[in-house]
Amino acid sequence: MEQEQLKKNFEGHGFHVLFFRSGEEAAEYIVSQLKGRKIAVGGSVTVQEMGIAQRLSQENEVIWHWEKPGRETLLQAREAQIYLTSVNAAAATGQLVNIDGTGNRVSQTLFGPEKVYYIIGKNKLCPDLPSALDRAKNVAAPKNAARLKVQTPCVTAGKCMDCSSPGRICRSTVIIERPSMGMEAEVLFIDENLGY
Numbered sequence: 001m002e003q004e005q006l007k008k009n010f011e012g013h014g015f016h017v018l019f020f021r022s023g024e025e026a027a028e029y030i031v032s033q034l035k036g037r038k039i040a041v042g043g044s045v046t047v048q049e050m051g052i053a054q055r056l057s058q059e060n061e062v063i064w065h066w067e068k069p070g071r072e073t074l075l076q077a078r079e080a081q082i083y084l085t086s087v088n089a090a091a092a093t094g095q096l097v098n099i100d101g102t103g104n105r106v107s108q109t110l111f112g113p114e115k116v117y118y119i120i121g122k123n124k125l126c127p128d129l130p131s132a133l134d135r136a137k138n139v140a141a142p143k144n145a146a147r148l149k150v151q152t153p154c155v156t157a158g159k160c161m162d163c164s165s166p167g168r169i170c171r172s173t174v175i176i177e178r179p180s181m182g183m184e185a186e187v188l189f190i191d192e193n194l195g196y
């Protein structure tokens, strides 16, 4: 899909849309936008690969449970004004898909911060919502399960087996069709593969 149509689809749903050639370009943009803010970061390999949290912490308060694990950090994150995350998949028709185990990431993209930045590598972009849901379940979730070293069948099968394992990381699947009322959302599409 052309950039122009992608922009039109997401803007039509109330998202701000920007395109970047690289993660580095996107990181520079985000750092230039945020000063003196309280920023929380979701569990995101994309954000980790970009190294943004460290850069933002020079002029902002950054709360990230991947740097300081624990429930206390997750609760502190709920006070943040800004939330940075990626998605498991983006549908070019204008929807975002995230699967969560703890619920912290999906809940903060729905309510709490003034603004959410979604950072999305080209590997996450799917033509439509069914293919985005399929990607989230059969590509992103098995890779995240492997990263988290949980004992779930998708780790060996390489696709979702709709398990009932105690370690099941798929507890909620959220489709963001429009930003929640009272919340700004910016979608940053990056012409690079980033995250899972």
Ligand code: SF4
Binding pocket: 137, 141, 142, 145, 152, 153, 154, 155, 159, 160, 161, 162, 163, 164, 165, 167, 168, 169, 170
């Ligand atoms: S439901 Fe279970 S098998 Fe399917 S992706 Fe999630 S953790 Fe893996």
